[in-house]
Amino acid sequence: MRFDVLTIFPELLDSPLKEGIIRRALQAGQVRIEAHDVRDYALDRHAMTDDRPFGGGEGMVMKPEPLAAAVRAVQAKAPEKGRVVLLSPQGRPYTQAKAEELAGCPRLLLVCGRYEGVDERFAAHYVEEEISIGDYILTGGELAALVLIDSIVRLLPGVLGCADSAEYDTFSRGGLKFPQYTRPRVFEGEEAPEVLLSGDHAAIAKWRLIAAVERTLAKRPDLVAGMRFGAAEIKILEGQGLIARLREAGWDGGRK
Numbered sequence: 001m002r003f004d005v006l007t008i009f010p011e012l013l014d015s016p017l018k019e020g021i022i023r024r025a026l027q028a029g030q031v032r033i034e035a036h037d038v039r040d041y042a043l044d045r046h047a048m049t050d051d052r053p054f055g056g057g058e059g060m061v062m063k064p065e066p067l068a069a070a071v072r073a074v075q076a077k078a079p080e081k082g083r084v085v086l087l088s089p090q091g092r093p094y095t096q097a098k099a100e101e102l103a104g105c106p107r108l109l110l111v112c113g114r115y116e117g118v119d120e121r122f123a124a125h126y127v128e129e130e131i132s133i134g135d136y137i138l139t140g141g142e143l144a145a146l147v148l149i150d151s152i153v154r155l156l157p158g159v160l161g162c163a164d165s166a167e168y169d170t171f172s173r174g175g176l177k178f179p180q181y182t183r184p185r186v187f188e189g190e191e192a193p194e195v196l197l198s199g200d201h202a203a204i205a206k207w208r209l210i211a212a213v214e215r216t217l218a219k220r221p222d223l224v225a226g227m228r229f230g231a232a233e234i235k236i237l238e239g240q241g242l243i244a245r246l247r248e249a250g251w252d253g254g255r256k
Contacts, residue, residue, distance in 0.1 A: 003033045004074045007112040010035035012142040041069035059116035067122045082107035087141030091130030103155040112141030174227040175216035178208040224249040
């Protein structure tokens with residue numbers, strides 16, 4: 001998969017892309033990530049990419065010409081046309097489901113907004129989708145672009161060391177993940193759950209399912225409505241009285 005990031009601060013992307021899972025995916029050739037400086041496509045000798053807004057007001061607005069020229073030039077760098085995504089607080093909220101959808105794209109062009117935003121004419125004619133990573137304001141879209149890259153790359157086949165890691169992530173079934181424990185067995189007088197040390201994989205799976213549902217009900221009841229379970233899981237949860245609690249919290253009865 002290929003990512004092209006359009007930004008006026010390409011250096012902001014350097015360090016995060018040299019660590020962890022992303023670095024290994026790059027080295028293995030599973031992904032390609034390139035940052036492109038929008039200033040290189042400015043029309044004047046001062047490489048201006050922003051100007052004051054028409055109608056007055058605070059701040060600056062990113063000019064449409066450099067952004068449009070950058071998109072056209074970067075699209076031409078590969079035979080596969082990229083899906084153009086603008087990182088913007090006006091975009092749809094980013095979710096795990098959206099990450100999974102975007103992981104199926106062979107190429108993404110991520111446009112990093114700055115200042116008071118981008119000229120609306122550029123957004124209307126060149127952007128296919130706007131995405132927001134949350135209801136708060138960043139100084140620019142670079143951090144948001146890194147969030148998308150990180151969340152998408154880990155979903156690509158063969159990137160994670162354990163093939164099941166992504167499948168059992170938080171939000172993979174719509175709710176939170178079960179609690180995790182590791183050595184030592186006893187920490188400050190508290191023991192790890194005995195079932196996790198039993199070697200009984202069926203019992204462990206049952207405990208984790210129940211614990212995940214209980215944790216979601218306690219910490220993120222807003223996620224309950226979209227949780228998904230298989231028929232066997234529903235039977236287990238019914239036996240624990242959790243289906244009734246889920247329905248009270250707004251669960252819609254969704255199946256995997």
